Amino acid sequence: MSHGFFTIISRAEFETLLKDFPPLEAQTVPLSQAAGRVLADGLTPAHDWPLTNRSCMDGYAVNARDVFGAGESNPGYLECTAHLSINEMPDMTIPPGECARIATGGVLPEGTDAVVMIEHTQEMDGTTVEIRKSVAPGENVMQRGEDAREGRTALPAGTVIRPQEIGLAAALGYDELSLFRRPRVGILSTGDELIEVHETPVPGQVRDVNTHTVAALVEAAGGVPTPYGIVKDDLESLSQALDRAIDENDLVLLSGGSSIGVRDLTVQAVETMEGSEILAHGVALSPGKPTILGRAKGKPVMGLPGQVTSALVVMHVLVLPLVRHMQGDAAAFDPTRRCLRKAELARNVPSKPGREDYVRIRLEEQSGQPPLAHPVLGKSGLLRTMIQAQGLAPIPADSEGLYEGQLIDVWII
């Protein structure tokens, strides 16, 4: 009888295998759907932005030399000879000793190089304006080309598009962008004990949890999840379902199959595909050890642990970075990209050296201090620890544990 031992590789080695899969191809996407995605082609604008020198303030466009030394006790006086409308290109030149009323965003006329805020001025009789503050050349002015220059890369390929990048693209006239495609992710559940959520379990049966948690995570990472439902625990059913899922997706996740028998079946099903290969069979991660990585038809296939919490941890640590990597995010596996909070560990947490542990952490806020990090212990077949936790504390493989009072990085999930 086989005990199903397998060679365990480190999390770093597993990541290296994942990074070998190339990003997907580029596609054109409307700007309104670009958030969170990654630029496949850099933006090189056809004009400067701002297009002209523009005022940052409501006030008076002046030549800075004319108001040199002006102050509350020593105001300067200028003739206001123009009121500029915000949406016009001024066609006059402002001579020395004169100024122009300007609104925020207005274009500075020739002869002016700075703006005095209206709060530091006073209209006098007729057209005279009292200036009670000096300004340096360029003060309160957005300079032509400060945000982007004609012909120079404003956002390079590989940029992750946040709302501010959407703003810059809009400013430069891009109403669509060339982005890496979002991976389609097929999700299969195996396990003869599984039933659908709407069914009522008899003792021995459990509802399919992993399909739903995995789909929600894939979507949050920018993937497009396609659940294929529950597949019967036999090689033919699993091979058929896998074959179809691989054809229809860029990445396939097999969930369920926590027992050795089902794990073996997953491996066999991958191996039935032509030209397929098992790349990893186990990772030194706790929870999450029985994770499988294969390649079939050139695409990654991952067997997740069947235990619900193990599957969640493997999704966070390995699968979601892969989903980001496939959509062109070069820093997808960079741990500094995680949302990390410093917290003070509330008690000792021992760890077995040789594997990386991800301890579930409940945070207790403390006024004026880092939050207290309480480890939430419990079985990885239950969801309780993940429900009670706000984050995960990684314990490196070369460590024997963490100590009470230690400041640790908690990865908020």
Place this chain on the structure above:
Amino acid sequence: MSHGFFTIISRAEFETLLKDFPPLEAQTVPLSQAAGRVLADGLTPAHDWPLTNRSCMDGYAVNARDVFGAGESNPGYLECTAHLSINEMPDMTIPPGECARIATGGVLPEGTDAVVMIEHTQEMDGTTVEIRKSVAPGENVMQRGEDAREGRTALPAGTVIRPQEIGLAAALGYDELSLFRRPRVGILSTGDELIEVHETPVPGQVRDVNTHTVAALVEAAGGVPTPYGIVKDDLESLSQALDRAIDENDLVLLSGGSSIGVRDLTVQAVETMEGSEILAHGVALSPGKPTILGRAKGKPVMGLPGQVTSALVVMHVLVLPLVRHMQGDAAAFDPTRRCLRKAELARNVPSKPGREDYVRIRLEEQSGQPPLAHPVLGKSGLLRTMIQAQGLAPIPADSEGLYEGQLIDVWII
């Protein structure tokens, strides 16, 4: 001439006004669309979960008393009289001296209370199994009801639904949930200098940036953005557009209008609505001061600063928490809910007391140390500072600044 001065309130006072708007009503939502949203009605399951005592491991279900004291040098021996299939309720009782082969997830039969991992056993001749490790009662067993108990609240109203909560709901048989409705957010842009993204600006014109950044942010916070495009800078056009947007949405954001004239117009347009009220006209926030809050037809209306970076900061600090609050998230305004990273400030940052400053921060990772936080200075009418920054560093209103070398919390955005 009016200089447009207005009474400034603090960020905390502004938040109090925002929190006065009630959450939206509940609606029934499929489980697959629940992620990130908030439970309006708690989940009280009709049965325990797990439904029965289940094995966490592949191994042998035993009575812990039978293997007391067993070890590598002192193994115990039990007769294996049953092989349990994972999806069946065992109908036998295991007598003392016997054990049952069990798979991960399998139901423990009567007479057993623990599981010995298969790695710590050896099959002998016939049905005898050598047990090389003792187990405590309950060891390697998920107990009935450990995750949820029949008739007791498993997830209270107000819970933010993460993938793990989706998993628990699935386990308990909920394929839809009662969640607070997502706010529909109308977005209006004003400014006669604005043109659409696909248009080509002449000097003096700028493309509408805020509609696009604001819509992306609203969507990320769980709102449903509806852009109404560019509205002309006159009271009648703005009032009409506002009236329609208020009828069709739960929250209306007016963007653009950075100049005092347009701000006045926003206020006037809100005031033309029957029963409307201006609740705040300015907030002690930098950037972001010229922010307006009104109520019309019982709904919040906010006038955002026209400057692109000011609008982004106000969205993060005030509007997105409101969008979360309206969908029932009681901790929406809690700053500890932000993704905060400790970083070491690279240089002094002075700040004007009396207002809360949000300094844009570029992080430089340092091996084994907190990252260095470089302030990115620049005009709030430009996007450059937000493009270069990974986060914001809040400087409290009672502070005169932050010092080089100080450890600060950077809010990753």
